[in-house]
Structures are given as structure tokens and as C-alpha cells.
Amino acid sequence: MPNRRNVYFFHPKNQETKALVSPLIELAKQYDFQVVDHFDSANIIVSIGGDGAFLQAVRQSGFRDDCLYAGVTTSDQLSFYCDFHIDETDKMIEAITTENIEVRRFPVLQTQIDQGTSFYCLNECSIRSGVIKTLSLDVFINENHFETFRGDGMIISTPTGSTAYNKSVSGAVVDPLIPCMQVSELASLNNNNYRTLGSSFILSAEHTLTLKLSNDNNHSPIIGIDNEALNARQVDQVQIRLSDRQIKTVKLKDNSFWQRVKRTFL
Structure with a gap:
């Protein structure tokens, strides 16, 4: 890493983790x-913990595409965003001393609520009813109405996020080399009165997905961005597209995306 020399360690500020770091x-x-005291001064950001810590490191540092992120897990097994274990210093030394290090690039979602601020997601954006009733959404692909959804909600995931919440609702696992987003339903109503596609579908980077809340909703859904929930009191529409930003991480020879999938699920 000849041009990246400023490192910031992102971790909980407790004594146990400080001893590990x-x-x-x-x-x-x-x-x-x-070693710098703030992530703004870093061009390498290292998260300590697990996938949740990695997501928080990316989010709190602003989804920077001008730095390299690395995940270090403290649990017994490696996870999807953590290439290193806290005890595997030999792999860390190999990574930081390799001149021609390979970089993995992860797609990022950009989510805009109404005409307000945009939020970024590395795993997924989800929208669910804030009360115990079905959520009604008019689904648009670009400017074209696709379907009217009624059910518990929807998940829009990145390829790397396809192995998380999306997979738990039978969505497909998608190769991160494919720049796209996947739309998966949560308990949709499909009967003589209501009809949706009933399966996940994948949109390329050229498309924009717009979810418009119908007038019979209370317009106060729960919107999740990765492992956080947005505090939105009234929402009329959510627009989601693939961002131009990409999150860069270290790519190890023995830890490809599909090796992670096999290790985790098979």
C-alpha cells in the first residue's frame, strides 16, 4: 500500500477492545x-468487531470512495466484510507489505426520501409498515408503473447485501461484480383482488426504483438503511438507485465472495 499510509482504527471505546487493538x-x-485520531485524516479505515462494525465504520465515515476499508473480526469465524481475524497478524503483514495489492469494489445504493437528503446503503434499504397493517406501495421502474404492492414491505439489496436480509426471504445471491440492485417482497398479498410479481427481481445500474406510498397508508413507515432505522414521521415516496460510489476493500487470494458464501452457508 505505497500511497496509503494513514490508518484509522474504528472500534468500540471499551477497555477490552482497546486491549485487542x-x-x-x-x-x-x-x-x-x-495511526490517526479521526477517520477524516485516514486513507485506510480498519473496523474491529464484525460485519456490523464494518457497516458502521463505512456509514460514520461517510461512504468514502477515496480510501480503503478493511474489516477485522474478533469472533471465531470470518464474515462477509471482514477479511482478517484479530489473531491473523501474518495475513495483515502480507496485505500491508504487498505493492500490487488487489482491491475489491462493492456497489452502494443511494436512497432519497421525498425530496430530502440522500442516504447510502452497503447492504440494503428496507421499507416496512410502522403499524400492524399491510403497507401499500405503487412500484415504479424509472417513470413506468410496474405494480401495486400490498404486504409487510420490501427489501432492496446490493449484491453483497443479497446474502443478508434478502436471502432470508428467499432472494437470490448475486455476484458483486454485477452492478445491480435486487427487489424482494415481504409477505405480499396475492389473491383475486391483489396481485404482485411474487418473486424477487433484479434491476441494472441504469434503472431507478421509486416506491410511492398510497393514500390509505399512515405515511410513517419504518425505513431501514443497513443496520440502522431512519426516523421519518411522514414519507410519500422513496427513490432508490445504484450510486456512483463504490466501497473499496482488500481482496485476499483465499477469500473471494463465493468462498465466503460457501464457508457461511454450505
């Missing part, structure tokens, strides 16, 4: 990396 800080300094 301390050897990593010394290792970084040993190989002439500068």
Missing part, C-alpha cells in the same frame, strides 16, 4: 503507517 496499532507503526 493495541497490538494492531503497534504493528501498523512498525511498518511505517501513521
Whole structure:
């Protein structure tokens, strides 16, 4: 990593985690990396914990596409966003001393609520009813009405997020090399009165998905962005597209996306 020398370690500020991170800080300094106190000054951001910590590191640092993210897990098994285990210092040394390091790029969703602020998602955006009743959504692909959905909600996932919430509702696992987003239903109503596609579908990066809440909703849905929920009191529509941003991570030879899928599910 000849041009990336400023490292920020993202981790919980408790004594137990600080004790785990301390050897990593010394290792970084040993190989002439500068450990910085804020992620704004870093061009390498290392999360300590698991996939949840990695998602928070990306979110809190603003989904930067000008730096390299790396995940270090403290559990017994590697996860989808964590290439390293806290005890595998040999792999970390190999990664930081390799001149021609390979970089993995993950697609990111851009979500806009009404005409307000845009939010980014590395895993998925989900929309669900805020009360115990079905949610009614008019689904548009670009400017064209596709269907009227009635049910518990919808999940829109990235390829890397396809193995998370999306997979639990029988969505497809998608190769991250395909720039796309997947739309999956949550308990849709399909009968003589209501009809939806009834299966997940995939949209390319050229398309924009718009979900318009029908007038009979209370317009206060629960909107999830990765592992956080947005506090939105009234929502008329949610627009989702694939962002131009990409999250860059270290790519190890023995830890491809499909090796992770096999290790996790098979």
C-alpha cells in the first residue's frame, strides 16, 4: 500500500477492545503507517468487531470512495466484510507489505426520501409498515408503473447485501461484480383482488426504483438503511438507485465472495 499510509482504527471505546487493538496499532507503526485520531485524516479505515462494525465504520465515515476499508473480526469465524481475524497478524503483514495489492469494489445504493437528503446503503434499504397493517406501495421502474404492492414491505439489496436480509426471504445471491440492485417482497398479498410479481427481481445500474406510498397508508413507515432505522414521521415516496460510489476493500487470494458464501452457508 505505497500511497496509503494513514490508518484509522474504528472500534468500540471499551477497555477490552482497546486491549485487542493495541497490538494492531503497534504493528501498523512498525511498518511505517501513521495511526490517526479521526477517520477524516485516514486513507485506510480498519473496523474491529464484525460485519456490523464494518457497516458502521463505512456509514460514520461517510461512504468514502477515496480510501480503503478493511474489516477485522474478533469472533471465531470470518464474515462477509471482514477479511482478517484479530489473531491473523501474518495475513495483515502480507496485505500491508504487498505493492500490487488487489482491491475489491462493492456497489452502494443511494436512497432519497421525498425530496430530502440522500442516504447510502452497503447492504440494503428496507421499507416496512410502522403499524400492524399491510403497507401499500405503487412500484415504479424509472417513470413506468410496474405494480401495486400490498404486504409487510420490501427489501432492496446490493449484491453483497443479497446474502443478508434478502436471502432470508428467499432472494437470490448475486455476484458483486454485477452492478445491480435486487427487489424482494415481504409477505405480499396475492389473491383475486391483489396481485404482485411474487418473486424477487433484479434491476441494472441504469434503472431507478421509486416506491410511492398510497393514500390509505399512515405515511410513517419504518425505513431501514443497513443496520440502522431512519426516523421519518411522514414519507410519500422513496427513490432508490445504484450510486456512483463504490466501497473499496482488500481482496485476499483465499477469500473471494463465493468462498465466503460457501464457508457461511454450505
